[in-house]
Amino acid sequence: MSQKYVKPERLSLRNHAELSEKWVQKLIADDPSILGLGDLVLRDQERIHPRAGRLDLLLQDAETKRRYEVELQLGATDETHIIRTIEYWDIERKRYPQYDHCAVIVAEDITSRFLNVISLFNGTIPLIAIQMQALKVGDSTTLVFTTVMDEMTRGLVDEDEDAEAAPTDRAYWEARATKTTVSLADELLKTVREFDPTLDLKYNKFYIGLSRDGQPFNFVTFRPKKSHLNLDIKLPETEEIDTKIEAAGIDTLEYNKRWGNYRLRLSKEQVKGQKEVLRDLIKLAHERRTS
CATH class of the missing domain: 3.40.1350.10 (Trna Endonuclease; Chain: A, domain 1)
Structure with missing residues (x-):
């Protein structure tokens, strides 16, 4: 035709x-x-x-x-x-x-x-x-x-400050991404709560973070997309962590050296299938946040 x-x-x-x-x-x-x-x-x-x-x-x-x-x-x-x-x-x-x-x-x-x-x-x-x-x-x-x-490239701003400056709600992210990928943040929140049951998801325009008593408490943050979830974990870049992530077959984005974040690209299957690896990484990040 x-x-x-x-x-x-x-x-x-x-x-x-x-x-x-x-x-x-x-x-x-x-x-x-x-x-x-x-x-x-x-x-x-x-x-x-x-x-x-x-x-x-x-x-x-x-x-x-x-x-x-x-x-x-x-x-x-x-x-x-x-x-x-x-x-x-x-x-x-x-x-x-x-x-x-x-x-x-x-x-x-x-x-x-x-x-x-x-x-x-x-x-x-x-x-x-x-x-x-x-x-x-x-x-x-x-x-x-x-x-x-075009323009020149510049820097970043602290995530906790951004969370305070641009609050939103779950509906915003479900429209921006999908209900399915936003629900992956719920799954990972269950893992986070193994180490601190007082933490909740905190929605703002740039990512979904964590909060304790209404205040930002970020050691992991979530950015739902249409087909996957980007998970940022605040950990120093080490060969041991690199090996653990690679062995699990988890897709990674470039390490954020400015803010010290591993950036993982997770499918629904990986959130469920690599639960133990993700739990270990989240536990390490939580320990560093609270030490």
């Missing part, structure tokens, strides 16, 4: 009678992944900065904790929006220096002159430029975001 081709029509949002900047802002706020910057979570929108206006969107990477100060502009980039983008980034990084920050400007037309100017800053000011195209396909309208200038 042959595929039907529909030629898209390029739209100008700046001159459109119905599609506004607020419309674009809401689309990104509802699904930040459409920007193509990774697994981002909305922290705030229309964030008021005294004497500097309103920051359109504040986004944060769910894994690395990098924050993105996003300025939207319909039409072509201009010097006013460039200055505003950098100013918002500067205010946020001074207010919250424990986070890594990146300025992002999203515009319909990223001019070559603009790229030449902001490329002078990139390296001292982490800055991303994203070109946005509105296309009408049949009766539908879509947006295409293309990164035309």
Whole structure:
């Protein structure tokens, strides 16, 4: 069966009678992944900065904790929006220096002159430029975001502080991942409670942690995905632990040297089948947390 081709029509949002900047802002706020910057979570929108206006969107990477100060502009980039983008980034990084920050400007037309100017800053000011195209396909309208200038990589923030700053609930994670993968955190909580029955799961936007009497008490954290669960265990990297994990056939992500975490990628079968190995690792982490 042959595929039907529909030629898209390029739209100008700046001159459109119905599609506004607020419309674009809401689309990104509802699904930040459409920007193509990774697994981002909305922290705030229309964030008021005294004497500097309103920051359109504040986004944060769910894994690395990098924050993105996003300025939207319909039409072509201009010097006013460039200055505003950098100013918002500067205010946020001074207010919250424990986070890594990146300025992002999203515009319909990223001019070559603009790229030449902001490329002078990139390296001292982490800055991303994203070109946005509105296309009408049949009766539908879509947006295409293309990164035309990327940023530098920065650091992370303490997990306990993040848990306090961005609380959420179980329903959030079941929608973000699945009920099945969130239930894997319940299974591992049973193991955790063998060593401390007072601990509970603590839900926030970036991971599911542990709490004691409502306060963060993290030596393991959980990040449910669509088909698996990422488990972070706070342990020093040693050959003995490496061998234990490898012998169990557990998939691993790169060791997080900054925060001292093993990062395991667990399927439902591995949570059940490697219960003793996971118990040993959790016990070690608990002993280090309470010593």
